[in-house]
Amino acid sequence: MFQLDDKFLEDIGLANLPEDQKKPFLQHTYDQLEYKVGIRLSEGMTDAQLEEFESIIDRKEDVVANWLSAHAPDYQNDEVFIRLQQTGNVAVTDPGLKAEFAATKWLEVNRPDYRDVVAQTLEEIKQEILKSRDAILGATADAGTSSEAGVPPQAA
Secondary structure (H helix, E strand, O other): OOOHHHHHHOOOOOOOOOOOHHHHHHHHHHHHHHHHHHHHOOOOHHHHHHHHHHHHHHOOOHHHHHHHOOOOOOOOHHHHHHHHHHHHHOOOOHHHHHHHHHHHHHHHHHHHHHHHHHHHHHHHHHHHHHHHHHHHHHHHHHHHHHHHHHHOOOOO
């Protein structure tokens, strides 16, 4: 779907971000994306839907098992499940894998537009970053010289 990586940084003009700041910046961007997408996806959902999804996200095994039984009884043969299993290189019986698959399928059933919401939100975040790129790069440059800022210039 999308990846927050060096290519993403290149796309938004931050490929020259100092190495020690890339990972925290990408994590912050991911956290913002997750938060904003969560807000948008929850709009219009019932309390029962939100509670069910939260239980799946929290990996409550009984909720995950019941949901899969009702909505995807043959989940182990689903191509999304197989891809998740191969990507994560985990056993098909792994509870985390089952919960991740259930969350993905739950979104497909309850919010079939979720991929569009993620893509739109990511694009909005990209635009916000692009508008602030010079300030972001300036702040990183200032951080690199801040240790020298308190030192008065040498007299000639």
